[in-house]
Amino acid sequence: MSSSAPVSRPDAATPLADWLSYLESIHARPIDLGLERVRAVADRLDIRFDAVSIVVGGTNGKGSTCAMLEAMLLAAGYKVGLYTSPHLIEFNERARVNGEFATDAQLAEQFAAVDAVRGDTTLTYFEFTTLAILRLFARSGLDAVILEVGLGGRLDAVNIIDADCAIVTSVDLDHTDWLGDDRERIGFEKAHIYRPGRPAICADPVPPQSLLDYAARIGADLWRFGRDYNYAGDKQQWSYGGRSQRRNAMAYPALRGANQLLNASAALAALEALRDRLPVPQQAVRLGLLQVQLPGRFQILPGQPAVILDVAHNPHAAAVLADNLDNMGFYPYTHAVFGMLGDKDIDGVIARLGHRIDHWYCAGLSGPRGVTGEDLAARLRAAGAKEGADASISAYKDPAAAYAAAREKAGEGDRIVVFGSFLTVAGVLTYLRDLKAARKA
Template structure:
């Protein structure tokens, strides 16, 4: 049952607590309710609109688009979720987080307009972001889809260009338990006659079929756009545009060139409306920032923060860890939500971790440290599986600059998992403190598994005076 709406002038924290009580289900996919309220609000965005859907890579792609477009001089709004430290991270205008007062003013307006229609937390906050963007008179809005696509609140907006970064198994209780089913849901962000950028190297047939059925202008990586690179620089090639001699994105990770090429394909598809120079691209990629995505902190021991929380993301994380070189010991601080495929996710990293420090995450979706530890012990004595991510989506970058996205790296042979130590903690902060106590300067600490794991550790480091959000 909903509590009473906050009084006039209430704090943002009070409003966010209220939003959690409005609807009987925390996730209730569907567009009927939000469309009804949006109509009452006379909501419309008179700007270029780019939506970004996908299992992984959405946040990085949105960040690159924002950085490039800001460098090009456009007024840009970016909406993403979830957040690491502050709700305000979700709504940005011209690179700055929205203020508490601006968010509260929009929530008050939505509350007055909804007239008994119950909206979820995400639906209310999506409307707040869109109202802020409407008032800001943007040139471009970059909108990250929350869950799936077809019934997600962000799909209220008819995008001028839609990006699908990747399709893999996650949120299966809502989207289906196969890539084909999940791809069908995500492909519904595409619009008839408009560019639909697909950066998944091996997309489910349902994605292609839906794009063809509605008459979307489908751009496929390896078909309509591509990238190549060597150790110093990389290049993008599209249908009619090529961008050479690009510096690597500031974001680390095995898949960041794939994400960057998707962003550049979207900009090529929109080039008649958005003029973006080669220098804009270079500077935008050089200065892009996104905490919590393969974020390596300065100092010793090496500390890596990554919000990856599904098998696909863990596979990419494993590749990135392998590229870092040898460390005597790896300490993994992990906390996960119980609706994730925990066993498959941890299995992707089992051979790379010497000691697991399992942390309890609170809330109704949280998993206890003891449950995580039991899963770690169960997979610890098993043979590590062949990594399907490596077999399907690894990039091959050749010294000559030749890149063949259709050719996949040979899978690593199965390796028997090592005996590892497992311990449990009441919170990510406690687990991280113990990892720091145990690790030497030559070791590395990995913090991963959820925004709710990385966020508290980032906050702890921030309070210690570390520059962790740059």
């Protein structure tokens, strides 16, 4: 595959923004699944961990599970690396060392190291940045490393790491062009982060048979939700029960939403499975779950009208968002800032949320995968979304313009939900950040 690299090659002193532009230019395809190229470069970089490694895959819930694991391990006093993707606003969000985002200088140094050894091997943006962040972690003296799978599992760059423990949070339809169009095919792809003889956590209450068969075939130590571990809760507190460990009388996680106990119990199952190497006392579990933060996952901003940010971008996540909205109580009107990418199941997402929304503000997203606000509005009308005195559908060029319009129309007692893509939430967060800065100036 030919490379179309820029004339001037960046180095460790090059600004991060220039590095990221360079990385977008050096591979012909944004997604190029397969581990041969990335593994070859990883071998040249001699990436190896003394730290305990936990790999987290799944259709939804990966980010929340990773964030809870990080928070609990940090509260227990461990040195922790966390790799997640995509980022919302700044690339640095993808790499956290001991709870702090990696600096521009740290990332540029690692990018230069990867570029220096890759030779004529082409790497996608995701592969290149994954290798750089893995190298950063390998040199940071960490006790534990938490790695979120980017796409699928079997052929994802993160899967070059033989995880000490792997978690599959959920299996549902997303990225069907790459992973297959049914849960059995997708489950097969995700199960490949499991390793023989090592803890393999499955948080999906009804896992596809393909995942169970793969785990059995390789001899993974499969921990199934409902069989090997579970949770119970009332209005005040909840408890976790595993194979040989119970954690009782815990406050609910700081992350809101109906599925967070499922994610939290999967994280606790992983910690139980690893407790000989990473013991975590009960106080650290309590503190970590109370302190955990993750922008864009049913994040409710302070003030009125209520503003909810959620990166839900597939039907499964949209169904969870719908349940969470239903549990919020009564609001006269619900306004939605809605933007999606064209390779997602737009109609499936609309079907899960359609009747809960009174006013739609369709936001265009840029880039080759983006969908215009007008196209989204047309999809809503085709799906039967209402228009009239108390309902509307309007289109805007981007999430910032859509949010500004929603904010103008919404009453104090209403709510605004921003969803459909990481890019939609990021656009609104950036707009709010810039607005705050302008008011201070």
